[in-house]
Amino acid sequence: MTEARAEISSGVVDLLGVLAYGELSAFDRLAEDARSAPTLAGRVALASMAGAEIGHYEMLANHLYAHGASVEEAMQPFRKHVDAFQESTAPRTWLESLVKAYVVDNLAADLYRELSTVLDDEVRRIVLTVLDDTGHSAFAEREVAAAIEADSTQRDRLSLWSRRLLGEALTQAQYIVAERDGLAELIVAGSVDLSGIAALFRKLQQGHAKRMQVLGLG
Template sequence: MSAPTTPGSAVADLLGLVALGELLAFERMAADARLAPDLRRRAALGEMAAAEIASYRRLADRLTALGVRPEDAMAPYVEALQAYHDSTQPRDWAEAVTKAYVGDAITDDFLRAITTALDEPDRCLVLDVLHESRYAEFAAAEIRSAVDADPRVAHRLSMWARRLVGEALSQANRVAAADRGALTALIAQGERVDVQALFRQLTAAHTQRMLAAGLNN
């Protein structure tokens, strides 16, 4: 079933995209937790997964309140987002936390920027479901620990992070190219979101995060 064509369909499209991202992130983190070298780290990633599914529920409830079935709002984005996760399955714990660190941060930066085109209460909702800083700090600390233990790991993780960004941008282009006119209009409406400036900001923020984790961009 296609997404609704009511005046609120742009908001529903965006909430559906965010909701699916949260749902897939939950599945990914829950599975990746098994790569943890000890129970403390396994529990930490499990807590991150729990936060993702809690955010999904808030978004799904909001979609329902808008008269939209969550599965319908999410359906147009399944192929692109699932392709990203399928093509970036981590081989070990260091790659798992790097994926959480890089992928979640880029997503958060993007959502933080485009929420300027939303009205309340949806803008507040999207901002509220962004990842807590303590999770990014945990992932960055794990990356630095892996590099300290074996400096050779830095090159591998730097290349892995570069691949994650490339895959994320590739799938983002697929989403943008899809026939989601209402969503595209929402993101680019007026001068509230400068798309070219946004991508420059995303790139600059990613570079700073890589340096903070002890990796090369």
Template sequence: MFPKISRSTLPCMKESPGVVDLLGVLAYAELSAYARMTEDAATLAPSLADRAALSELAVAEYAHFSLLRDHLAGLGADPDAAMTPFVAALDAWHAQTRPADWLQALVKTYVGDGIANDFYREVARHLDPSVAKLVDEVLVDEVRSQFAVERVRAEVEADPAAGARLALWARRLVGEALSQAQQVAAARPELALSLVEASGGQADISRLFATLTEEHNKRMAALGI
């Protein structure tokens, strides 16, 4: 779980603790999502229509990355330096959860990315309102969610056996995503401090992850698995 954190362990900061780290991890997450969706569209999409639709979503992810990169630069931070601490963790997440087929790719986009984004939103909620607003803007996922849900539900209704297979895949995704979030927070104490101070104690971190799991279960229900 998370290490014990106190202000004495942190450097003096003028900005709200964790802002640059949060924007840095989000920027790299969006850049990675763009690259992954582009690859999945080219290699896994079963039709040209699906390839085009996923490519459009990838373009939106890159636009979000650009927005975060520009905001970091506006804060006087080096975007590359802000992203670098998170490259290993996020690359490992993608390597460990590489989809084998189109349906797995859609479930990963909806379930895996969804629970990670819930975590980032919760961190942002405890920072400056302008940061929370920016995070909400770049993590908006209505179109992506609708795209994944419609296609996965249709396949599961046509082939119930696919539902069981995808349910196992989704459970693996949520375990890997929660582990990733814990590693990110533990490695970057400014992020964890935001949650610990705002919630009033270390124990509330466990409740946060319980909440993330509840949101995951809602996504599973939406997919019909």
């Protein structure tokens, strides 16, 4: 007799679904960016990161399945907004690709770590494992620093690019939260501030500003 699988809440399904689609999109993005890398070292670095992203996707898919949920169905509500973000922020250069991945990955990590505080131990462990840095941050910091040192005009251009990425990402995130009550409830449950969602987005902006200083684009 097959053992019954414990169901998980709609909010957790949404959280794992948007994470899974984010990982799948990251795999596509990094695999494509790897092909345009100017060096073999860059190609290898991004291909390795892409492999890690698809591994994370499979971990999320397996957990959803183990609890009676379909990863395809869980991802479906988020395709429109994630795809809209990807299409509106298509990089034109290798450096823009690196900065985009750096900004998006770290914003996502900040967001989901905040939400992980209200998850049970098993789901929290999976979420934090998925958010582990695949090595992109240090790689991007080195590449951007070298590019700015070689051509100081890159700093202003990439700074503008990072601000655009932040604005587009937060806009799509707001749309998603407005449409998914389960996610909104998770955010409110995990917030010590009565303003909840607004407070979380302010915190994300603050984290982004600090990282841009580290990247040399503050």
